[in-house]
Amino acid sequence: xxxxxxxxxxxxxxxxxxxxxxxxxxxxxxxxxxxxxxxxxxxxxxxxxxxxxxxxxxxxxxxxxxxxxxxxxxxxxxxxxxxxxxxxxxxxxxxxxxxxxxxxxxxxxxxxxxxxxxxxxxxxxxxxxxxxxxxxxxxxxxxxxxxxxxxxxxxxxxxxxxxxxxxxxxxxxxxxxxxxxxxxxxxxxxxxxxxxxxxxxxxxxxxxxxxxxxxxxxxxxxxxxxxxxxxxxxxxxxxxxxxxxxxxxxxxxxxxxxxxxxxxxxxxxxxxxxxxxxxxxxxxxxxxxxxxxxxxxxxxxxxxxxxxxxxxxxxxxxxxxxxxxxxxxxxxxxxxxxxxxxxxxxxxxxxxxxxxxxxxxxxxxxxxxxxxxxxxxxxxxxxxxxxxxxxxxxxxxxxxxxxxxxxxxxxxxxxxxxxxxxxxxxxxxxxxxxxxxxxxxxxxxxxxxxxxxxxxxxxxxxxxxxxxxxxxxxxxxxxxxxxxx
Ligand code: ADP
Numbered sequence: 001x002x003x004x005x006x007x008x009x010x011x012x013x014x015x016x017x018x019x020x021x022x023x024x025x026x027x028x029x030x031x032x033x034x035x036x037x038x039x040x041x042x043x044x045x046x047x048x049x050x051x052x053x054x055x056x057x058x059x060x061x062x063x064x065x066x067x068x069x070x071x072x073x074x075x076x077x078x079x080x081x082x083x084x085x086x087x088x089x090x091x092x093x094x095x096x097x098x099x100x101x102x103x104x105x106x107x108x109x110x111x112x113x114x115x116x117x118x119x120x121x122x123x124x125x126x127x128x129x130x131x132x133x134x135x136x137x138x139x140x141x142x143x144x145x146x147x148x149x150x151x152x153x154x155x156x157x158x159x160x161x162x163x164x165x166x167x168x169x170x171x172x173x174x175x176x177x178x179x180x181x182x183x184x185x186x187x188x189x190x191x192x193x194x195x196x197x198x199x200x201x202x203x204x205x206x207x208x209x210x211x212x213x214x215x216x217x218x219x220x221x222x223x224x225x226x227x228x229x230x231x232x233x234x235x236x237x238x239x240x241x242x243x244x245x246x247x248x249x250x251x252x253x254x255x256x257x258x259x260x261x262x263x264x265x266x267x268x269x270x271x272x273x274x275x276x277x278x279x280x281x282x283x284x285x286x287x288x289x290x291x292x293x294x295x296x297x298x299x300x301x302x303x304x305x306x307x308x309x310x311x312x313x314x315x316x317x318x319x320x321x322x323x324x325x326x327x328x329x330x331x332x333x334x335x336x337x338x339x340x341x342x343x344x345x346x347x348x349x350x351x352x353x354x355x356x357x358x359x360x361x362x363x364x365x366x367x368x369x370x371x372x373x374x375x376x377x378x379x380x381x382x383x384x385x386x387x388x389x390x391x392x393x394x395x396x397x398x399x400x401x402x403x404x405x406x407x408x409x410x411x412x413x414x415x416x417x418x419x420x421x422x423x424x425x426x427x428x429x430x431x432x433x434x435x436x437x438x439x440x441x442x443x444x445x446x447x448x449x450x451x452x453x454x455x456x457x458x459x460x461x462x463x464x465x466x467x468x469x470x471x472x473x474x475x476x477x478x479x480x481x482x483x484x485x
Contacts, residue, residue, distance in 0.1 A: 005199040013192040020184055028172065039144050039166050040131040046089050047148035047162035053083045054093070054150065054157060064157070076102050090143060090163035092122060095156045111138045121145065122161050133166055142167045205232050213242060222250040262426035266308055266442050274301040311444040315425065318451040325367040325455055329479050332362050332403065335372060336396050343379040343392065351388030354379075360398035365479040366456045374452040374460075377445045378407040378472045384441070385470070386411030402458070405474040414464040422462065423450050449474075 002010075054076075058064050063077050076084070076093070084091060084102060091104035100119075110118060114136040121134050125147045133144045145163035172180070209232060216224045225246060226232075226239045277298035281291045317324060340356045347354040364371075382392045390410040397404040414422060414429065421427045428443040446460075453460040457477050464470035 003203075005196065005203050008199050009192055009196045012195045013188060016188050016191055020188065024176075024180060024184075028176065031173075031176075035168065036131070036133070036144065036166060039164050040146055043089070043131070043144055043146045043162045043164045044148070046087055046091065046164070047146060047160050049087055050084055050091055050093070050160050050162060051148050051150060053087075054080060054160075057083075090145070090161075092118075092161045094122070094158050094161065096158045097156070098123070098158075101157065110136065114138050125161055140167075141165055202234070205235060208232060209235060209239070209242070216246060217249070222246060222253060259425055262443075263308075263312055266426065267305065270301040270305045270308075274298050274305075277301065308442055308444075311442060311448060314448055315444065315451065318448075318455070323455045325370060327365050327367060329363045330366050330368050330371060332364060332396055332405070333359050335368065336375065336394065336405065339372065339375045339379055340394055342376065343383065343394070346380060346383050347392060350383050350386070352383050352386050352390050352392055354383070354392045354394070356394045359396040360403065362396065362398050362403045363479045364403060364456070364476045366476065370452045371456070374449045374474060375405060375407075377449045378405075378474070381441075381445060382407045382409035382411065382470070382472070385409065390469075402475050402477050405476070406471060407473075408469065408471045410469040413466040413468050413470055414462075415466045419462075419464060422446055423460075 054064060057077070057080050062079060064080055065075065065077060081102065084093075085105065087104065088106075089104065090106045091102070092100055092107055093102035095101050107115075107118065117134065117136060121132060122145070125132050125145055131144050131146045133142060135142050142165070143163045144166040145161050148160045148162065150157045150159055208229075209226065212226055215221060216226070225243045228236060228239055232239060277294045280286060281294035281298065286294070336356070336359055340354065343354045379392065379394065386392060386409045392410075393408045395404075395406050395408075397406065418429045423446050424443075425447045426443040428441070450460045453474050453476070459475045460472065461475070462470060462472045
């Protein structure tokens with residue numbers, strides 16, 4: 001397996017080579033175009049000169065043609081031929097019948113096959129403007145021809161084709177070859193080495209971060225943070241993000257540890273009581289009645305532990321996002337009425353008056369059992385934390401977009417210092433802990449209640465004054481068309 005460093009360097013060098021080759025070919029094409037253009041201009045100038053020789057001769061009254069009886073093809077006069085021969089390069093003069101009436105020495109020197117090629121190509125030569133480029137095989141030479149029209153004057157002459165060697169335009173000039181074969185590979189090689197070294201530095205920096213990260217996340221060093229050193233300055237953003245992640249991990253690990261410790265602690269007490277009860281029931285000296293009492297107490301502890309384990313399971317599922325909510329339209333009035341009736345029984349036992357002064361006929365989308373659990377949690381808390389003679393009031397309110405369920409009590413209230421913690425798991429006001437001893441709750445009720453409200457797209461809020469009482473309010477979204485008037 002190649003290392004990322006080698007792979008990246010190879011990719012970089014390959015890219016560089018591709019760009020260089022493309023650039024080189026584009027430059028060559030541009031240069032060739034320019035050279036062809038120059039050659040075409042040169043050939044055109046030769047054609048112009050030849051045309052002037054012929055028209056000058058005709059205008060000065062000289063004989064352009066020598067007419068001979070035996071000649072099948074008319075020949076140019078020796079004077080005109082002599083002047084045309086002074087012009088260098090390939091030159092061919094054609095008459096209106098397409099016959100060649102003059103060929104320059106360069107043309108005459110061509111061998112049979114090249115002559116045939118030339119004739120065939122000249123037949124296709126554009127009348128003016130564009131140049132025609134073709135290869136003369138036996139000479140291994142590329143030639144460029146342009147046509148010059150004589151406009152049917154003088155005599156029967158039609159046009160002149162003038163050409164020049166163009167091989168130089170399509171071969172790579174030596175100075176280009178020097179660049180292409182020596183300098184460019186040197187530059188690319190140097191760039192490749194540079195990239196390799198740079199990537200090595202980057203890799204070292206990343207290795208340093210990885211080692212440090214591994215040391216921090218071994219579980220015992222989450223208090224440590226990645227430091228920004230000279231080696232790692234390029235990765236400031238990465239370090240900041242990783243440090244933020246370590247902070248979050250630290251917080252959630254601390255929470256998890258606290259949660260586990262609290263849960264074990266909460267289970268320890270009922271287990272100890274259970275053990276003592278069972279031991280008491282098993283004592284040989286115990287009477288049947290004493291055994292019965294001990295077993296009843298044991299059963300109560302088992303119920304208590306079942307409650308705790310159920311609460312823990314609910315919270316664990318909520319944390320995992322596995323909301324086992326069975327949503328359906330729920331009419332709040334009968335549900336609250338039911339809760340109210342239970343609360344009255346509980347209140348009576350505690351000497352607390354429970355009232356339901358107002359309620360509204362509304363429907364919410366929700367899980368009936370969970371909503372009942374939420375309302376009961378709040379109501380039992382209110383009764384539990386209200387001394388005898390106090391009052392608890394329930395109410396359902398209807399608003400344009402939502403519905404509220406509120407529980408107000410005239411109980412012991414919550415101090416400003418305690419208030420921010422009431423929704424934390426296992427949290428109980430110390431005062432309450434000692435006062436209620438182990439008969440009190442586990443401090444999970446409000447955490448579960450808040451989860452139920454939020455899982456329904458709602459909220460659970462509270463306000464309280466120490467010694468005056470508390471108000472807990474659940475706000476739930478209305479079901480579509482759930483508001484009855
Ligand atoms: P618990 O099972 O202990 O009642 P909760 O999560 O329901 O646990 O409540 C957490 C703590 O919040 C309680 O221990 C108590 O200190 C405080 N609390 C909750 N409801 C009330 C209330 N109505 N009046 C005063 N304190 C309350």
